Amino acid sequence: MSNFSNQIRASSSLIKRLRQRMTNPAALMQATRHFTTLEGHRPTIVHKRSLDILHDPWFNKGTAFSMTERDRLDLRGLLPPNVMTSEQQIQRFKADLKRLEVQARDGPSDPYALAKWRILNRLHDRNETMYYQVLIAHIEEYAPIVYTPTVGLVCQNYSGLFRRPRGMYFSAEDRGEMMSMVYNWPAEQVDMIVVTDGSRILGLGDLGVQGIGIAIGKLDLYVAAAGINPQRVLPVMIDVGTNNEKLLKDPLYLGLQEHRLDGDEYIAVIDEFMEAVFTRWPHVIVQFEDFQSKWAFKLLQRYRNTYRMFNDDVQGTAGVAIAGLLGAVRAQGRPMIDFPKQKIVVAGAGSAGIGVLNAARKTMARMLGNNESAFESAGRQFWVVDAKLSLLARYCKTAVIDLDNLVEALRIFFSYALSIIGMIIELVALYTQGLITEERENIDPEALPFARKVKEASRQGLREGASLAEVVREVKPDVLLGLSAVGGLFSKEVLEALKGSTSTRPAIFAMSNPTKNAECTPEEAFSIVGDNILFASGSPFQDVDLGNGHIGHCNQGNNMYLFPGIGLGTLLSGSRIISDGMLQAAAECLAEYMAEEEVLNGIIYPSTSRIRDITKEVAAAVVKEAIKEDLAEGYREMDARELQKLSQEEIVEYVKNNMWSPDYPTLVYRRD
Numbered sequence: 001m002s003n004f005s006n007q008i009r010a011s012s013s014l015i016k017r018l019r020q021r022m023t024n025p026a027a028l029m030q031a032t033r034h035f036t037t038l039e040g041h042r043p044t045i046v047h048k049r050s051l052d053i054l055h056d057p058w059f060n061k062g063t064a065f066s067m068t069e070r071d072r073l074d075l076r077g078l079l080p081p082n083v084m085t086s087e088q089q090i091q092r093f094k095a096d097l098k099r100l101e102v103q104a105r106d107g108p109s110d111p112y113a114l115a116k117w118r119i120l121n122r123l124h125d126r127n128e129t130m131y132y133q134v135l136i137a138h139i140e141e142y143a144p145i146v147y148t149p150t151v152g153l154v155c156q157n158y159s160g161l162f163r164r165p166r167g168m169y170f171s172a173e174d175r176g177e178m179m180s181m182v183y184n185w186p187a188e189q190v191d192m193i194v195v196t197d198g199s200r201i202l203g204l205g206d207l208g209v210q211g212i213g214i215a216i217g218k219l220d221l222y223v224a225a226a227g228i229n230p231q232r233v234l235p236v237m238i239d240v241g242t243n244n245e246k247l248l249k250d251p252l253y254l255g256l257q258e259h260r261l262d263g264d265e266y267i268a269v270i271d272e273f274m275e276a277v278f279t280r281w282p283h284v285i286v287q288f289e290d291f292q293s294k295w296a297f298k299l300l301q302r303y304r305n306t307y308r309m310f311n312d313d314v315q316g317t318a319g320v321a322i323a324g325l326l327g328a329v330r331a332q333g334r335p336m337i338d339f340p341k342q343k344i345v346v347a348g349a350g351s352a353g354i355g356v357l358n359a360a361r362k363t364m365a366r367m368l369g370n371n372e373s374a375f376e377s378a379g380r381q382f383w384v385v386d387a388k389l390s391l392l393a394r395y396c397k398t399a400v401i402d403l404d405n406l407v408e409a410l411r412i413f414f415s416y417a418l419s420i421i422g423m424i425i426e427l428v429a430l431y432t433q434g435l436i437t438e439e440r441e442n443i444d445p446e447a448l449p450f451a452r453k454v455k456e457a458s459r460q461g462l463r464e465g466a467s468l469a470e471v472v473r474e475v476k477p478d479v480l481l482g483l484s485a486v487g488g489l490f491s492k493e494v495l496e497a498l499k500g501s502t503s504t505r506p507a508i509f510a511m512s513n514p515t516k517n518a519e520c521t522p523e524e525a526f527s528i529v530g531d532n533i534l535f536a537s538g539s540p541f542q543d544v545d546l547g548n549g550h551i552g553h554c555n556q557g558n559n560m561y562l563f564p565g566i567g568l569g570t571l572l573s574g575s576r577i578i579s580d581g582m583l584q585a586a587a588e589c590l591a592e593y594m595a596e597e598e599v600l601n602g603i604i605y606p607s608t609s610r611i612r613d614i615t616k617e618v619a620a621a622v623v624k625e626a627i628k629e630d631l632a633e634g635y636r637e638m639d640a641r642e643l644q645k646l647s648q649e650e651i652v653e654y655v656k657n658n659m660w661s662p663d664y665p666t667l668v669y670r671r672d
């Protein structure tokens with residue numbers, strides 16, 4: 001043991017000495033690598049023994065405790081005698097899950113998926129290390145359980161599923177207390193926070209406090225894909241109420257049963273939360289997740305130049321879509337630089353859709369010369385179809401909230417009356433859905449830059465509000481991209497219309513989650529539009545057997561390929577903010593990751609089994625860009641000046657060396 005300590009000390013001092021000289025980054029890298037390896041073997045000091053160890057998920061190894069460790073920690077006799085390896089433990093766990101599969105002979109179903117989630121969640125609660133061993137080793141099998149689609153089901157049922165707390169809850173009732181509450185979290189250091197207010201969970205709408213499930217699921221991917229230490233992640237739910245009438249009436253709902261805070265009151269809560277977490281952990285990175293679009297953009301603008309934060313739905317999704325869109329160009333056998341010639345129809349102008357539109361337009365403009373006219377002409381490549389509520393309908397819905405203070409009888413009466421008026425207006429509002437032109441009233445400011453000029457539209461045989469099928473028929477786009485949260489929106493009529501596409505290989509991105517919200521299935525896409533299309537969906541689908549010895553590949557176009565790398569790269573660069581350039585570098589890295597042959601075969605995103613590798617590359621690209629933009633302030637031993645000296649290969653190596661892996665540490669007991 002003392003040998004270990006000596007080596008670690010020696011290695012640390014070597015790094016220090018090297019840093020003082022700062023002449024040889026390669027030697028520094030080597031010392032850091034040596035140090036990291038030793039740190040991996042450094043024993044962990046625990047201040048507990050016996051059953052307390054077995055009941056602590058950080059330290060518990062279950063049957064994998066060696067006999068000497070059992071003696072050292074007073075565990076002898078508290079476990080069955082057969083000492084198992086990690087591999088045997090995973091085998092036993094999987095065999096147990098297999099039994100569940102045998103029982104669920106009807107094939108995948110919601111109760112089956114939930115049962116699987118419960119079993120994994122119980123493992124998470126009792127043995128963190130083994131949980132991440134299982135997740136990393138079988139990520140393709142378990143990502144759909146801890147992440148989309150099953151995480152959606154989990155959020156919908158969270159009040160019933162809740163057993164043990166995970167993460168922190170800041171509610172509207174906690175105003176004025178957050179700065180002290182944040183010290184209730186036991187970890188001294190937190191690297192990553194994923195926060196949601198539960199207002200738009202996947203495509204499932206407002207799930208209130210139950211939305212914490214999505215923050216937990218995203219952080220599982222941070223650990224599995226980016227190797228962020230699980231002791232340094234924090235899922236957060238900001239409960240400002242819910243406008244989900246069902247949850248408001250549910251006696252078993254776990255959150256605040258009042259309508260959502262709005263306006264300045266809402267912003268004050270989020271401000272207080274941000275101040276609290278950045279006061280305790282100045283270097284933390286905060287990922288905003290699944291906020292309704294009304295707040296997603298405003299909060300992003302409010303914080304992005306002050307705090308280390310990003311919005312995954314707006315910015316992560318945009319990067320993943322750009323990578324996919326560039327892949328679609330390559331899949332047509334054309335160079336990426338042809339991207340500005342693509343005609344793109346987007347269905348859904350919410351936080352994700354607008355994020356994609358802005359990023360795609362900027363990418364095209366850059367390729368066209370990066371000036372104003374390039375930006376103008378890039379804008380003409382997009383046709384946006386949306387369906388929004390009118391302002392009056394929104395007013396009626398909000399008015400219900402304002403009536404809360406009246407006598408109960410009156411409240412109920414007016415509530416119902418206004419809800420009915422709201423519903424009627426909503427129905428009327430449906431007539432205003434469709435192609436967005438400058439003629440549209442009450443257009444969202446974010447969507448305005450993509451509104452088509454009326455004259456231009458009419459020259460194409462289109463008008464304000466033209467249906468998606470009409471738009472596709474007239475535009476004959478290269479790409480049809482859905483971020484609408486409306487399952488089946490790419491109907492037979494729409495897909496038939498896409499057969500007229502002028503592209504040699506039309507691409508369909510049905511990106512809405514979870515599975516039932518996908519705009520179409522791959523079977524529908526391949527069978528209606530043809531074998532030669534490119535298909536991507538937000539949630540995983542099986543590849544399609546095209547029946548002629550060919551496979552219709554189903555790509556998973558999900559921001560999970562970027563957000564872990566964006567977070568890790570930001571952490572390791574020590575960048576003060578997350579710049580557009582860093583996000584662009586992440587997207588380009590993903591786009592270039594796929595080999596020519598894969599792309600020509602219709603594979604534009606890597607399989608989930610490669611997620612740890614792509615995340616490492618994305619993180620390295622983010623670090624590199626942060627250095628280039630002079631934003632990198634360094635991390636631990638690697639300060640800004642040393643980062644500057646690293647070559648591309650050394651940056652990748654640096655990232656790899658700093659990714660946590662789930663190995664059981666040797667435990668040594670010391671009295672408190």
Ligand SMILES: NC(=O)C1=CN([C@@H]2O[C@H](COP(=O)(O)OP(=O)(O)OC[C@H]3O[C@@H](n4cnc5c(N)ncnc54)[C@H](O)[C@@H]3O)[C@@H](O)[C@H]2O)C=CC1
Nearest residue numbers: 202203293348349350351352386387484512513538558559
């Ligand atoms: N694959 C991925 O990585 C990601 C997928 N998503 C998914 O995208 C969907 C949308 O997310 P957000 O943009 O954040 O939600 P949002 O609620 O902000 O946006 C949805 C938009 O679709 C529009 N819409 C509704 N019905 C429509 C219709 N019939 N035709 C055209 N547009 C219609 C709405 O008016 C709204 O503007 C969700 O299902 C979400 O799970 C979101 C982020 C990442």
Ligand SMILES: CC(=O)C(=O)O
Nearest residue numbers: 202290313513558559
């Ligand atoms: C994937 C994701 O972030 C979403 O569906 O909201």
Ligand SMILES: [Mg+2]
Nearest residue numbers: 202289290313
């Ligand atoms: Mg999301």
